[in-house]
Amino acid sequence: MARGDAYxxxxxxxxxxxxxxxxxxxxxxxxxMFGGQGVYVDGLFVAIIDEGQCFLKSDATTRExxxxxxxxxxxxTGKDGERVETSYFRPPEEAMESPPLMLPxxxxxxxxxxxxxxxxAAKAARPRRPAKxxxxxxxxxxxxRKTSKA
Numbered sequence: 001m002a003r004g005d006a007y008x009x010x011x012x013x014x015x016x017x018x019x020x021x022x023x024x025x026x027x028x029x030x031x032x033m034f035g036g037q038g039v040y041v042d043g044l045f046v047a048i049i050d051e052g053q054c055f056l057k058s059d060a061t062t063r064e065x066x067x068x069x070x071x072x073x074x075x076x077t078g079k080d081g082e083r084v085e086t087s088y089f090r091p092p093e094e095a096m097e098s099p100p101l102m103l104p105x106x107x108x109x110x111x112x113x114x115x116x117x118x119x120x121a122a123k124a125a126r127p128r129r130p131a132k133x134x135x136x137x138x139x140x141x142x143x144x145r146k147t148s149k150a
Contacts, residue, residue, distance in 0.1 A: 018054045021095070021102040022047065025110050034076075044113035046106070048074055048088050054096070055088035056109035059116065063087065065108060087112075 011019065011030065015037060019028045026042045036050030048055045055074035058066050066073075066089035074088040091105040 014052050014054075015049055017096075018047065018049055021054075021099050022106045024099050024103055025106050041106075041110055041113070044110065044117055046109040046113045048086075050074065053090055055086075055090050056105055057112045057116075058087050058089050058108065059112040061115065062108040062112050063089075066091075066105075 015030055018039060019030065022028050022039060022041060025046075029040045030037045030049070031040065032038075033048065034050075036048055038045055039047035039049060039054075046057050053074075056066075069092050071089040071092060074086045074090070076084050076086070078084045091102060095102045095105045
């Protein structure tokens with residue numbers, strides 16, 4: 001078993017159906033996640049399977065498509081008992097019937113995952129500003145001069 005395969009989950013029938021429906025996008029893997037399963041296409045997190053339901057990733061660009069189609073968001077109860085709504089939506093019922101019907105919805109999820117990955121990579125590539133401190137020798141000397149004049 002390859003190192004990356006260590007978290008692959010044995011598939012129940014519903015998970016196998018979801019993998020089949022999403023697989024036209026590329027290699028699909030599932031991993032345990034918060035009592036459910038995460039679904040990845042080419043290493044990008046595109047869906048959540050929880051309690052026999054599939055929820056596809058959305059973002060600011062794709063959310064309205066899911067809402068307009070009457071799709072239900074994935075929600076859970078937070079630590080304080082508050083209902084938390086996520087950016088993952090159940091696809092329309094007919095999309096669960098075949099890969100061609102799922103494809104447009106799965107593409108939206110993959111596009112959202114790609115945008116998220118690109119934003120994360122861009123943020124990581126930005127140069128960081130050094131922390132403001134008096135720890136450099138020049139700053140320490142300047143601070144010492146100021147305090148000795150006082």
